[in-house]
Amino acid sequence: MEMKGRIISRGVAEGEALTTTQPISFYGGVDPETSEILEKGHELQGKLIKGKILVFPTGKGSTVGSYTLYRLKKGGVAPAGLVNSECETVVAVGAIISEIPCVDKVDISKIATGDIVRLENGVVTIKK
Amino acid sequence: MFLTKDEERMLDGEEGYAVKKSMEILVALGDIYGAEKLIQVGSVQVAGVSYHNLGDAGLEFLNELATDGKVKVLTTLNPAGMDLENWQNLGIDPEFARKQNLVIDAFSKMGIIVSCTCTPYLIGNLPRYGEHVAWSESSAVTFANSVIGAKTNREGGPSALAAAFVGKTPCYGLHLDENRVPDVHVDVTADLSKFSDWGALGYCVGTQAQSKISYITGIKDASVDELKTFCASVVTFGSKPLFYMKDITPGSENVPLPKEKITIDKQDIQDAYQTINDETEDIDFVCIGCPHASIKEISQIASLLKGKKISPNTEFWVATSRPAKQLADKRGYSKVIEAAGGKFACDTCMAVAPLKGRFRAIATTSAKGCYYSRHNKMLTKMGSLEECIAAGVSGKWK
Numbered sequence: 001m002e003m004k005g006r007i008i009s010r011g012v013a014e015g016e017a018l019t020t021t022q023p024i025s026f027y028g029g030v031d032p033e034t035s036e037i038l039e040k041g042h043e044l045q046g047k048l049i050k051g052k053i054l055v056f057p058t059g060k061g062s063t064v065g066s067y068t069l070y071r072l073k074k075g076g077v078a079p080a081g082l083v084n085s086e087c088e089t090v091v092a093v094g095a096i097i098s099e100i101p102c103v104d105k106v107d108i109s110k111i112a113t114g115d116i117v118r119l120e121n122g123v124v125t126i127k128k
Numbered sequence: 129m130f131l132t133k134d135e136e137r138m139l140d141g142e143e144g145y146a147v148k149k150s151m152e153i154l155v156a157l158g159d160i161y162g163a164e165k166l167i168q169v170g171s172v173q174v175a176g177v178s179y180h181n182l183g184d185a186g187l188e189f190l191n192e193l194a195t196d197g198k199v200k201v202l203t204t205l206n207p208a209g210m211d212l213e214n215w216q217n218l219g220i221d222p223e224f225a226r227k228q229n230l231v232i233d234a235f236s237k238m239g240i241i242v243s244c245t246c247t248p249y250l251i252g253n254l255p256r257y258g259e260h261v262a263w264s265e266s267s268a269v270t271f272a273n274s275v276i277g278a279k280t281n282r283e284g285g286p287s288a289l290a291a292a293f294v295g296k297t298p299c300y301g302l303h304l305d306e307n308r309v310p311d312v313h314v315d316v317t318a319d320l321s322k323f324s325d326w327g328a329l330g331y332c333v334g335t336q337a338q339s340k341i342s343y344i345t346g347i348k349d350a351s352v353d354e355l356k357t358f359c360a361s362v363v364t365f366g367s368k369p370l371f372y373m374k375d376i377t378p379g380s381e382n383v384p385l386p387k388e389k390i391t392i393d394k395q396d397i398q399d400a401y402q403t404i405n406d407e408t409e410d411i412d413f414v415c416i417g418c419p420h421a422s423i424k425e426i427s428q429i430a431s432l433l434k435g436k437k438i439s440p441n442t443e444f445w446v447a448t449s450r451p452a453k454q455l456a457d458k459r460g461y462s463k464v465i466e467a468a469g470g471k472f473a474c475d476t477c478m479a480v481a482p483l484k485g486r487f488r489a490i491a492t493t494s495a496k497g498c499y500y501s502r503h504n505k506m507l508t509k510m511g512s513l514e515e516c517i518a519a520g521v522s523g524k525w526k
Binding site: 006008009032062063064066067068070071074075087088089090092093096097104 | 149152153156157159160175176181182183184185186188189264284285286287
């Protein structure tokens with residue numbers, strides 16, 4: 001299945017989807033060393049985002065979160081790609097400076113954890 | 129978003145890495161928020177300076193930008209995690225100081241004025257009414273939009289830097305007059321009798337108006353220092369960096385009075401103190417200057433501290449900009465404050481210095497200061513300057 005979205009940050013990425021219906025705060029909510037989701041009560045708490053196509057509705061929290069994405073990338077533990085329903089400033093800026101492909105304006109409910117997802121030219125391809 | 133030929137060239141990398149990355153950031157933000165074009169900005173204020181918040185990743189990013197990035201407009205800097213000259217005296221770890229200095233070096237290399245203050249408008253970065261700027265630091269953004277009548281969105285550190293390297297920002301949000309119309313009428317019936325009441329009022333307006341633009345009536349007079357502390361509070365507890373205050377802030381005579389109405393009375397102000405203050409008698413830290421103390425505030429501190437001694441159990445800081453401190457030195461205020469056992473914390477403040485675990489309970493005049501001190505696990509007391517100084521002298525809140 002294919003969905004056409006909007007390119008926030010260019011590039012090609014492919015990987016296993018990790019999806020949530022809850023927004024993610026990268027500053028304080030994700031361990032920049034290990035890529036573990038730390039936010040208490042988050043449905044992905046304890047999961048590693050390393051190498052995944054991380055699918056979430058939108059970002060939240062401090063603008064310093066952009067630097068967390070950058071730190072994940074430099075540490076080799078960044079997600080392979082990001083898919084949002086509606087991207088906001090923190091994630092957009094973080095994805096661009098870290099060169100992590102990012103696409104938004106797609107129906108994220110169509111993507112399930114474990115699906116193989118490919119991002120290319122704003123097209124999200126899902127293999128069940 | 130429409131780009132000119134020059135802007136296209138910048139996006140293609142003809143002006144180097146920093147400008148290319150900056151254009152990518154600005155174009156993405158412009159697309160997200162539906163901007164039609166980029167507009168020139170008169171100045172930039174960059175936040176995200178404390179190594180405490182940036183970490184090694186942030187430092188590495190800044191170093192990459194600094195390899196070929198030079199700012200195109202007047203650009204000033206937010207507070208760092210320490211006093212750049214006097215950090216030892218404030219108990220800062222030497223390794224932290226080394227990293228913090230590397231951050232400052234990177235900004236300096238970019239051509240940024242390393243002013244390290246959250247009050248750029250007091251030290252030479254003062255936009256005119258109606259001027260487009262790209263500022264981060266929420267209290268300064270709110271002051272610029274509301275008290276000065278300049279136009280800026282609430283930028284993050286990287287998007288402000290991007291605007292500085294390009295000299296432009298995407299035209300959306302508060303850059304457009306149609307988005308600067310007030311949504312809610314806030315009538316203040318409470319008397320604001322002491323300085324910290326302005327922080328309490330900011331709490332009330334921020335929590336009740338949230339992301340709406342408020343039009344505030346009922347305020348008879350307001351000093352710049354009172355507006356400065358109100359700006360910091362209203363955007364800490366709410367999210368909109370713009371308000372109007374009838375007969376006090378520019379533009380208030382030209383915008384329509386909104387139909388939706390909120391009243392803030394004496395009880396609301398008292399409730400704000402209840403929420404902001406914790407139960408504690410012992411005070412081991414007093415910090416004045418969130419936002420950074422003006423020269424007028426420093427003169428008031430000096431006159432209240434003259435001939436007194438800060439308790440040996442209490443650390444007393446005046447957080448301010450270096451230019452304000454230099455004026456205070458010349459006038460003799462610094463000598464009076466230091467003779468009483470007070471310390472100056474220039475270039476930094478209680479919100480961005482690495483203070484977690486160092487103090488148990490803080491007294492301050494600032495509602496925003498209380499909010500961030502709680503993040504640093506301190507108990508908080510907000511009160512007038514007189515009350516805070518009394519707490520510093522006795523080590524007790526009365």
